[in-house]
Amino acid sequence: MISTKILSLVTFIYFAAFVFYLFRMTLGRDSWGRLATYTAFTGLLAQTIALIWRWKVSYDLGIGHAPLSNFYESLVFFSWTIVFLYLIMERQLKNRSLGVFILPVSFLLMAFASISPDISSRIDPLIPALQSNWLTSHVLTCFMGYAAFTVAFGLGIMYFLKIAAAGKKGKMIAGFIHLLPDVDVADELMYQSAALGFVFLTLGIMTGSVWAHYAWGSYWSWDPKETWSLITWLIYALMLHTRHVRGWRGKRMALLSIIGFACVLFTYLGVNYLAGLHSYLKT
Amino acid sequence: MINNKSRVWSFFSSVRLAIALLVIIVLVAIVGTIVPQRNAADLVASQLPSGLFSFLQTIQVFDLYHSVLFFLLLGLLFVNLIVCSINRFPHAWRQFRFKFSPENPDIFRGISEDAVISTEQNEKVVAGIAATAIKSRFRGYLNQRTAEGLYLYGDKGRFSYFGVYAVHLSILVLIVGVVIGSLFGIEGQVNIGEGQIANKIDLRDKDQALLLPFAVRCDRFTIEFYENGAPKTYRSDLTFLKNDQVAAQGQVLVNHPLSFEGLRFYQSSYGLTSDGKASLSLFKNGKKSQDISVGLGETFVLPGKEGKVQVLRVEENLMNMGQAVKLSVASARGETVFWVFRHIDKIREMNPGIIEQIPMFNPGLFHPYVFVVSDVQEKYYTGLQVSKDPGLPVVAAAAFLMFVGLMLVFFSSHRQVWLRVDVQAEGTRISIAGRSNKDAVGLQRDMKNIIAQIKRKLESSQ
Numbered sequence: 078m079i080s081t082k083i084l085s086l087v088t089f090i091y092f093a094a095f096v097f098y099l100f101r102m103t104l105g106r107d108s109w110g111r112l113a114t115y116t117a118f119t120g121l122l123a124q125t126i127a128l129i130w131r132w133k134v135s136y137d138l139g140i141g142h143a144p145l146s147n148f149y150e151s152l153v154f155f156s157w158t159i160v161f162l163y164l165i166m167e168r169q170l171k172n173r174s175l176g177v178f179i180l181p182v183s184f185l186l187m188a189f190a191s192i193s194p195d196i197s198s199r200i201d202p203l204i205p206a207l208q209s210n211w212l213t214s215h216v217l218t219c220f221m222g223y224a225a226f227t228v229a230f231g232l233g234i235m236y237f238l239k240i241a242a243a244g245k246k247g248k249m250i251a252g253f254i255h256l257l258p259d260v261d262v263a264d265e266l267m268y269q270s271a272a273l274g275f276v277f278l279t280l281g282i283m284t285g286s287v288w289a290h291y292a293w294g295s296y297w298s299w300d301p302k303e304t305w306s307l308i309t310w311l312i313y314a315l316m317l318h319t320r321h322v323r324g325w326r327g328k329r330m331a332l333l334s335i336i337g338f339a340c341v342l343f344t345y346l347g348v349n350y351l352a353g354l355h356s357y358l359k360t
Numbered sequence: 361m362i363n364n365k366s367r368v369w370s371f372f373s374s375v376r377l378a379i380a381l382l383v384i385i386v387l388v389a390i391v392g393t394i395v396p397q398r399n400a401a402d403l404v405a406s407q408l409p410s411g412l413f414s415f416l417q418t419i420q421v422f423d424l425y426h427s428v429l430f431f432l433l434l435g436l437l438f439v440n441l442i443v444c445s446i447n448r449f450p451h452a453w454r455q456f457r458f459k460f461s462p463e464n465p466d467i468f469r470g471i472s473e474d475a476v477i478s479t480e481q482n483e484k485v486v487a488g489i490a491a492t493a494i495k496s497r498f499r500g501y502l503n504q505r506t507a508e509g510l511y512l513y514g515d516k517g518r519f520s521y522f523g524v525y526a527v528h529l530s531i532l533v534l535i536v537g538v539v540i541g542s543l544f545g546i547e548g549q550v551n552i553g554e555g556q557i558a559n560k561i562d563l564r565d566k567d568q569a570l571l572l573p574f575a576v577r578c579d580r581f582t583i584e585f586y587e588n589g590a591p592k593t594y595r596s597d598l599t600f601l602k603n604d605q606v607a608a609q610g611q612v613l614v615n616h617p618l619s620f621e622g623l624r625f626y627q628s629s630y631g632l633t634s635d636g637k638a639s640l641s642l643f644k645n646g647k648k649s650q651d652i653s654v655g656l657g658e659t660f661v662l663p664g665k666e667g668k669v670q671v672l673r674v675e676e677n678l679m680n681m682g683q684a685v686k687l688s689v690a691s692a693r694g695e696t697v698f699w700v701f702r703h704i705d706k707i708r709e710m711n712p713g714i715i716e717q718i719p720m721f722n723p724g725l726f727h728p729y730v731f732v733v734s735d736v737q738e739k740y741y742t743g744l745q746v747s748k749d750p751g752l753p754v755v756a757a758a759a760f761l762m763f764v765g766l767m768l769v770f771f772s773s774h775r776q777v778w779l780r781v782d783v784q785a786e787g788t789r790i791s792i793a794g795r796s797n798k799d800a801v802g803l804q805r806d807m808k809n810i811i812a813q814i815k816r817k818l819e820s821s822q
Contacts, residue, residue, distance in 0.1 A: 276766050291616070
């Protein structure tokens with residue numbers, strides 16, 4: 078299938094973009110940065126085309142559903158939302174240093190989707206449980222949330238790197254660290270990303286509840302994925318509260334954004350190893 | 361007494377309590393996803409020492425999300441939220457109601473050069489243009505003339521002070537909705553064979569059935585498959601009967617439940633069940649004497665008139681040993697009851713001596729006859745989940761309130777601008793200053809737009 082081939086190519090494009098962002102950071106020349114942005118943008122464009130193509134093919138096959146219906150498609154879409162969100166942020170911030178931390182996540186997701194033998198890239202018709210108008214809005218909102226949390230995670234890693242390297246000497250490290258945004262800026266961005274993710278995750282849980290109400294007869298069943306999405310929601314709620322009410326900043330926020338992201342990953346991948354109602358994501 | 365009261369109050373009004381509660385709820389929720397819950401707990405029952413298992417069961421580890429501990433945590437969070445809100449809301453209310461004075465000379469100290477416009481236009485024209493510019497971007501508008509000049513004031517987004525309270529209130533409403541649902545809701549399950557009628561459902565949490573004020577008939581159950589073998593549709597055609605009269609008809613599909621008299625019916629499972637009809641063969645002294653079709657409850661007389669046979673049960677899968685029919689033979693010897701398995705040969709092969717151990721499994725228990733089941737007719741049954749949740753509208757209202765609250769918290773801010781118009785020797789001067797409770801960037805954008813608009817108007821009015 079052409080779309081699958083394009084998507085495997087996108088894996089390499091994102092890897093290249095990551096390498097270019099890294100060159101920008103270590104070699105210090107901004108032309109690498111521009112190249113990295115163009116490469117990431119090309120990858121996003123190709124990925125968008127491939128997703129739309131997949132959508133079209135599913136209609137040609139008479140199946141007709143958005144490319145958000147199985148594990149393969151969710152991995153591809155997750156990586157798409159991350160790059161999409163990142164490029165918007167890069168444009169607004171006019172700072173390319175975050176790319177080194179974000180692009181590898183997108184690359185790894187795509188690589189996992191393309192290489193893992195257990196993940197089928199076929200376009201299959203929807204089983205009855207997935208035949209719902211809520212599928213698209215639920216998956217869309219959840220993954221926008223995940224993507225925003227990924228950005229917050231990247232900023233958290235960056236934050237720790239910046240304070241760890243603060244005392245270190247060496248031209249390359251100094252140059253790298255110098256290009257990173259100030260800790261205050263990173264802290265503010267981390268908060269904003271987490272807040273954006275929180276709003277989207279809330280919407281994701283709400284749309285999921287409405288869907289569950291129609292499909293499973295109950296808006297909440299304590300299915301492991303539901304429970305873990307609630308755990309993730311509570312962790313980020315904690316993060317927002319400790320910041321606003323107790324004035325936590327910097328290191329603590331960075332730590333929470335990393336813990337939160339671990340919960341996101343477990344909500345997304347980990348629960349597949351627990352029994353539950355979301356089982357169609359296993360294949 | 362007062363001291364005690366204030367101590368309790370300050371305990372519940374602390375944010376530390378809220379944070380501690382959230383952390384504990386998270387931990388409990390995690391345990392609940394690792395330890396098998398409810399029905400799944402039966403699987404670990406055999407692997408644990410029975411004493412340990414019953415101890416864990418007593419402390420509700422296997423039903424954590426409905427345990428006393430969990431409700432206690434939710435209750436504490438509930439009180440904590442209320443007390444915190446009562447403590448803090450008056451402050452937000454004051455901020456919301458506060459009448460800002462248009463006159464605020466201090467705020468103009470140290471404003472940048474960009475925020476000052478000088479023009480040769482007279483004060484009246486300038487004031488008109490400035491007022492229009494503020495009103496075009498801000499909802500609230502006030503003005504005041506002082507000795508220093510004319511002050512204009514605009515603000516918007518006062519409701520943003522309420523965002524946090526809306527979100528917290530939505531959590532309270534949500535908890536209320538959940539409690540209403542768990543107290544007055546119904547969750548049950550019923551299997552109905554094609555053509556059969558059910559008027560009661562098995563309740564999920566209790567070991568009892570609920571009699572419905574109506575009856576449900578499954579007219580037909582349909583499964584369709586895709587070419588790749590994956591299921592495409594599960595559909596039940598249902599008829600609701602009230603006093604034996606058809607009251608409603610409809611189809612239930614996955615994702616498309618059906619409502620009748622406040623109860624919602626969901627397609628949740630299906631399976632095969634016996635139709636109550638079976639084909640039997642009778643052997644007498646090793647020779648086939650008769651083939652006969654029987655139905656549940658029917659009776660027939662043995663060919664040699666030795667007795668009367670009644671069909672007690674017709675099962676499509678008895679104890680995982682396949683199709684079976686339970687017969688009772690009434691004769692001069694008394695009553696002989698036994699099971700006839702369709703695959704008795706295989707069962708005997710796998711469990712040698714079973715007939716000797718359990719005479720009731722012997723198809724030849726009534727000499728000299730041996731019974732053989734050649735077929736049990738099967739049909740589909742549909743598994744319907746039945747539920748009623750009076751807390752649903754409350755939960756929906758909570759979701760809406762939470763959404764509105766989050767929008768106010770994250771995407772709105774109280775923005776205020778002050779304009780001073782004062783007459784200088786060479787013309788009129790406009791100074792602009794602003795303040796926002798959270799969105800400095802948005803305020804900057806608003807101010808830039810106002811400045812641009814004023815400049816544009818001033819130029820065109822010359």
